[in-house]
Amino acid sequence: MSAPLKLGLAGLGTVGISALERLLSMENELAVKTSRGIRVQAVSARNRNKDRGVDLSGLDWYSDPVEMATSDKIDVFVELIGGDTGAAEDAVRAAIMAGKHVITANKALLAKHGNELARLAEEHNVSINFEAAVAGGIPVIKAIRESLTSNDITRVYGILNGTCNYILTRMEDEGLSFEACLKDAQDLGYAEADPSFDIEGNDTAHKLSILSSLAFGHEIDADSIFLEGITSITSADIAAARELGYRIKLLGVAQKTDTGIEQRVHPTMVPLDSAIAQIDGVTNAVAIEGDAIGMITLSGPGAGGEATASAVLADIVDIARGLEVKPLGLPASLLEPYRPAAMRAHEGGYYIRLRVIDEPGVFASIANRMAQQCISLESIVQRKAKYKVEQKSEMITANKKPQDLVLITYETTEFAIRTAIESIVSDGHVVASPQVIRIERL
């Protein structure tokens, strides 16, 4: 049996404490499973005197994570501090340069500095493992970086943010407003006091940027991701989606197209009978499509101290078992610059909800604008009644009160949709901002 692997663990929040407790209680079991001792040597956090419910007396204490990261006493630096700058970044960088393997759950750090850290790690011949950074306890990094390594991957998509999925699930199940569900999510601890990072889609984008890099072999480029959050989704959209055979999910999608890799985060209509539509509440799910495997789907807890700690421990065990894998799958020098596909070239079906004063001629005018862009309509719903396109538009009775007109298009382009909607808006028939939700073929 080799010398024990000595860990320095920085950050003693929920995940850090869960990981620490598990490491301490499983010392013998992990030694047996890895043929190597795994020992927590040191910990670092801001406040030494806080009662965390764990006996830290046998462990070296560092107030400065950088000092711990460079200590001769550790082999692996486990970063659970969080944040894309400051202590987390400094300590990770220092650890790598000191020849320590790094394990991190920090998607923001990787989204911002992942390319550079990967290069640095390769120069210093150490690993960066980050299973916990995407989709918590679901082994999706391992799936792409190891299990599907011989696949030509064509699309990766998923529900990567439990807060958003919780809100959308409650809105649908209980007919509640976005605001009411957000409030509940905050009360239950599923959403932050300032929830914008989750509900605007940034958190999903960070995770997607990592998955996309691993899947397609390009540099991480979170800033180029097309981003729409869920704040504009109304109960009317949820109900109309349901009526039309869809559910609305905040998806992160990275997809190979003829013009480059699409990376997009937006509310998405997914077919009711698709696997992804069944993912409720705070659960996460990721689907990966490749030439050999067709599609695999992984679902499970995307957050939570214990589930995230499970992923952190798996990363530690991998190092103890000798696994050497480039942080981003390929050597960092071979990663291609991210070549974004233009969003206006995006192809797909669309859900469009227009609030109109339903006077004679309005529908004809709207239909005409769609036709000018060669957009075919699959179905039309006004209020709660559903009308198929083949029915005559006169069936939609005139009414001076604003009504919601919902259109589902066949496959078209983002450019055509945007052009048509601009024309419709400038025609003056709509009395509120049009709602546009992309439909994903699954």
Next chain:
Amino acid sequence: MSAPLKLGLAGLGTVGISALERLLSMENELAVKTSRGIRVQAVSARNRNKDRGVDLSGLDWYSDPVEMATSDKIDVFVELIGGDTGAAEDAVRAAIMAGKHVITANKALLAKHGNELARLAEEHNVSINFEAAVAGGIPVIKAIRESLTSNDITRVYGILNGTCNYILTRMEDEGLSFEACLKDAQDLGYAEADPSFDIEGNDTAHKLSILSSLAFGHEIDADSIFLEGITSITSADIAAARELGYRIKLLGVAQKTDTGIEQRVHPTMVPLDSAIAQIDGVTNAVAIEGDAIGMITLSGPGAGGEATASAVLADIVDIARGLEVKPLGLPASLLEPYRPAAMRAHEGGYYIRLRVIDEPGVFASIANRMAQQCISLESIVQRKAKYKVEQKSEMITANKKPQDLVLITYETTEFAIRTAIESIVSDGHVVASPQVIRIERL
């Protein structure tokens, strides 16, 4: 970069040829991803002259896989021959003893000889990787052996046989008989000419025996698995299940109980809204429950040349990347003997379909027999009409023709159910073998 990893590939059937083509076409990419060349050095099959559509001229040819397995020219022996004895077994054993890593897709071999082969591999300090042996392209071995290694696993269950799931899905979707669907599956190549190994559950049992060993740290013991196939499932069962909010799936379940580990394969009623109920056709799915992760579910293709080859290549890449993991997770010497939980102590709900001549008193007699075993009934269905228990039994009208009486019980034990049914049969009211299907809490 280390010396290239040289492979000898035995068995050039569908999976073997897919793996070979992928290895040959991806040589450069795999070298980059693993920092080590991966080269197919040799192949072995029965007939050298068969046209397999791949150019074998640059590769060493062996008619005898044992000879290839022990050749100094290879580092890794990839066994895709199949079968639990004969050439596959001899060659794997020889390869291990010659110090070669082994990769195999052979669940039958592992189910029968896995414990012994694991011990042998550890003695000779080589790996046995077998991701392709369970659930084809789904990385379930990696999930349990690596990702969830710090979890106390409580249950693993899944749809592990595409043939059975295809048949059950078609029976439900199209109201067809078991025989008609089996015939279609055979015509489409989803079922063998002799389908008994699939439809009787043996294939599922082999896979379950491997998952259970990895999850619970006991020796593989496929022979002790409680086994029921799907041949007795009728359209009436499928329809009644649907009506009651369930779907029937052939599940393999390994579960920790107070008295030991249950390993069972049987048709199972799963709630319509569960993730596993959504798995249609030849798709496989596995759910794993652990103390840290709660539950994760993985689904995807359980068979097919390309998907299975994807798993074989992942196993090869793992070896090239230096991963050293005990074949069964724990050192073989520490695996506990399998301690089966007695099936009569199994706890759960039950679906019971009784064909009865519906005369006055029959239902009362049946209800009485259930009550004697303290079995509570959740619902009762006669023919297509559904009666809740609280309704009076007199509502079930007398009729001299045989009718199907379907009972759903609350949680009880297998012993109670078997005892009650024996009494009911001996009372002489049923005119055909009672159908009993276990309900799984998901």
